[in-house]
Amino acid sequence: MSLKCETERSKTWNNFGNGIPCVLGIDEAGRGPVLGPMVYAAAISPLDQNVELKNLGVDDSKALNEAKREEIFNKMNEDEDIQQIIAYALRCLSPELISCSMLKRQKYSLNEVSHEAAITLIRDALACNVNVVEIKVDTVGPKATYQAKLEKLFPGISICVTEKADSLFPIVSAASIAAKVTRDSRLRNWQFREKNIKVPDAGYGSGYPGDPNTKKFLQLSVEPVFGFCSLVRSSWKTASTIVEKRCVPGSWEDDEEEGKSQSKRMTSWMVPKNETEVVPKRNVYFKERHMSNILTF
């Protein structure tokens, strides 16, 4: 099971900018889908390179089509001039990691998983000797709480947490592109560890619960005993509903221990009720014929 999550860095991430003040932007891709990983990305760039970033075309990632995003991402990886303007790091959270986090006894919400990924990326930049003076983050959950959390962890750095940060700050847009292209690529080229996974002819789609191809894949690929393959986030309601309907009913030892075996039974203390308290049961003969007692004549 891929429950480990490694930070993947672009070539120039280490010692980026050789000490010049940098801005770091964070965004994610794949928060909502039921299939595939969620990818968190941090992008870094010198503070004075805003115009160059815009020239690269990273102004608003939402406005870009897939081909344009891939073109920009390729430049970030291959063009040496661009690599002096921008570097990035990624954390790819597997579907299993997400599901395990959300299903464990001490519940770990998707917001907490996201915050943890973002914090790890910021720490990584600082550990790699990047002089981060500003951080721009696309919010997850209430922005004031998130900002306060980051400010406490990273004092002395100017932090801005806001909605739609990728359309406000080119550096966040760059992070968004890195995250989105990486997620799309991983989803498209997913290597199934499990054998005989049935994939519809049209593929498994975008991974979003509303996508007809994704729906079809979920219905086809569920295994009656073992449930879903590792591509599926089994903690998602969409997936767990299918498991409830289509799979063999199962009971978990943990639940049974909590409920049945570890507690005594109420019946140990109960005594027969007074006969007067017991409501007499009507004979079926009377019930079937809808006969009732006549109380007044």
Place this chain on the structure above:
Amino acid sequence: MFEAKLANAGLLKKIVESIKDLVTDAPFDCSETAMSLQAMDSSHVALVSLKLEVGLFDTYRCDRTINLGLSLANMSKALKCANNDDTCMLKYEENEGDSIIFTFADPKRDKTQDVTVKMMDIDSEHLGIPDQDYAVVCEMPAGEFQKTCKDLSTFSDSLNITATKAGIVFTGKGDIGSSVVTYSPSSNTDDETEAVTLEVKDPVNVNFSIKYMNQFTKATALSDRVRLSLCNDVPVVVEYPIEENGYLRFYLAPKIDDDENMD
């Protein structure tokens, strides 16, 4: 014939929402004086006891003692049709088939809605809870008890309750750590609803499944106050009064001690 009218459908909604995840089928015993229910959860670890006295209803008529078996899931669906401040009439005619009719009326809009729910043949429990002289009786704000249970459940599956004259202590201990919540009896609380009162005859130290306690605290919506009645090696009673004319009581069997668990 059975007919009972509540001024607020919201009350019945809250009651059903509080118990429907614990008990699936409810055998309501209706008599001249009250509408009551006693049912255990599927694992027989917890028991629900509900009593709605005549005084709670605007009108109440029950010609003879009857048993109305209802699926709480179906009852919940029926009640979803009602607004909280609608009046709610429950009606059962023995000669009109095995169904109960819920009539929701909105006086402001001159609107009524009838919902008919099929009844079920549910065996009423012939076992009752014996009267018990409890060693400790604690009354506290219902919201406070709910928060305590929720907080401790993040650390542990077990809730330990220790009570002495000095106070009542709730403890949750688990692999990741522990949490201890202590309440001393309030001596000078101006607001009575915020007070914690404690009657202690003998000290108590008991363990319960916190999962069930969290289920019980769904009834917080019914009352500002909750009463806990405790005794060593006896089920706890978690009681929510219903407008001075009834109650919703949850009984929970204590956990088996480790030494009892050994072969």
